[in-house]
Amino acid sequence: MPPASAPTTDGAAPSRGPLAIVAGGGAFPAAVAEAVRAEGREVVMLLIQGFADPALERYPHLWFRLGSLGGVSARAKALGVRDVVMVGSLTRPRVRDLGMDWTMLRLLPRIARLFRGGDNHLLSGVLGLVAEQGFHLMGAHEAVPSLLLPEGQLGAIVPTASDEADITLGLKVVRTLGPFDVGQGVIVVDGFVAAVEAAEGTDAVLARYASMRESGRLRFPAGRGVLVKAPKPDQDRRIDLPSLGPATVREAAKAGLAGIAFEAGGVIVPDSLELVRIADEAGLFILGVRPGSA
Numbered sequence: 001m002p003p004a005s006a007p008t009t010d011g012a013a014p015s016r017g018p019l020a021i022v023a024g025g026g027a028f029p030a031a032v033a034e035a036v037r038a039e040g041r042e043v044v045m046l047l048i049q050g051f052a053d054p055a056l057e058r059y060p061h062l063w064f065r066l067g068s069l070g071g072v073s074a075r076a077k078a079l080g081v082r083d084v085v086m087v088g089s090l091t092r093p094r095v096r097d098l099g100m101d102w103t104m105l106r107l108l109p110r111i112a113r114l115f116r117g118g119d120n121h122l123l124s125g126v127l128g129l130v131a132e133q134g135f136h137l138m139g140a141h142e143a144v145p146s147l148l149l150p151e152g153q154l155g156a157i158v159p160t161a162s163d164e165a166d167i168t169l170g171l172k173v174v175r176t177l178g179p180f181d182v183g184q185g186v187i188v189v190d191g192f193v194a195a196v197e198a199a200e201g202t203d204a205v206l207a208r209y210a211s212m213r214e215s216g217r218l219r220f221p222a223g224r225g226v227l228v229k230a231p232k233p234d235q236d237r238r239i240d241l242p243s244l245g246p247a248t249v250r251e252a253a254k255a256g257l258a259g260i261a262f263e264a265g266g267v268i269v270p271d272s273l274e275l276v277r278i279a280d281e282a283g284l285f286i287l288g289v290r291p292g293s294a
Contacts, residue, residue, distance in 0.1 A: 017080040018042040018060075019143060020135070023052040024088025028140070028243055031270030032087050033059055035144040044079055046072060051088065073133040084135045085143050086239050089201065139238040140268055149244065150288050151264035155276045157285035159259055162190065163226055167261040167289060169193070170228025178232030184242045187257070189225030194218060202229065206251040213256060222256035223283075230263035242267045249278045249286075259285030266291065 019036050023029035023045050029052065033043045045052070045061035052063075060079070064072035076084075131137055141148050153159075159167070166188040173193055177183035185197035187209050195209045206227065212218040229242045244260065244267050252260055260279070269275050279286045 017082050018044045019138075020044045020046050020076050020081040020084045022046045022048065022084060022086040022088075022130075023056055024048055024086070025051045025053065026089045026243075027245060027270055028268070029053075029056060029087045032085065032140050032144055032147065035147060039144075044076060044081055046076060046084075048088075069129060069133065073130075073135070077134070082136055083138055083143075084130060085138045085140050087140050137238055139241060141237065141241060141265075147268040147270070148265050149262055149267050149269050149272060151290050152288050154272070154286040154288065155280045155284075157259065157280065157283060159226075159261075159285045159287055162224075163258050163261075163285070165191065166226040167228055167287070170226060170261065171230055171263070171289065174228060174230045175233050178235070181232065184232060185227060185229045187225055187227050187255075189218075189220045189257075194220070194225065202227070202248055203251045206248070206255045206257075210251075210255040220256070223258050225255075225257045227252050227257055227260045228262070229260070229267055231266045237266075244269045244275065246271070246274055246278050249275060249282065249284060253282035253284055257284065259287065261287045261289055263291050264288035 019041055021029055021032055021036075021043055029045065033045065033056075036043050043059055045056050045059045047056055047061050047063045049063055049065050062072055062075055169191060170186045170188040170193075173186045173188070173196065174183055177196065182198050183196050185202045185205060186193060187195040187205065194212070195205050197205045200208075209218070213220060227248075229244060231237060231242055235241075242262070244262060249260065276286060
């Protein structure tokens, strides 16, 4: 459950009209859309130019630039949208690339301040602007709770005592770095913090770790080490909730890790059955850890 310091709504009750999905990059916008539609609710994709996959045009959709919030808000309201979730990856844009409409130009001093900080600070501020347009903000985990990964061992592979010690250290690192708005993921091998996720994303961190092993910079054998993923402390879980997909499992296997651990209820996944199948085939464990257990 989200912590008390990170409320997941703006205080308004959700509606049963179409759910608007503000779509960044990656596979998660489609996964959320399919799960929502399976529950009998329609969706409207608000596709961010330069980030969203054009294949998402198969859903009812509106394209917009990040700076055209006023225009897309009016169009979404005309379609009956009240509830909004933000899903998918974003990289920090330059202010001059936002494509400002009049609504956003009037807020330019506030927007400039949002860029002076980490990604969580920026995205939380953007969501605040969305709320001011009259929408009810939700997290993807609120719209589709089934996307959250549970506690416990999910696949056939069992972590060792050494793996569990690495997991404990990894969770401590994430919680220590979190207040600085960095580090949802960390790789720990035999008590050594080998790599910390920053702006590059989880898969790039795994590729960097694999490169260090291949070059001899790190001399850990295959089948050692853990990728640990967890939300930052006091993170606004309506945005940037850690995600885990098949590509990450494959990258972890290529990097020679033993497995992946995550905070139970704090990580979303588009298809947990597929995730576990790939992990079992690769010989990786997948473990959900109770929040606060470190």
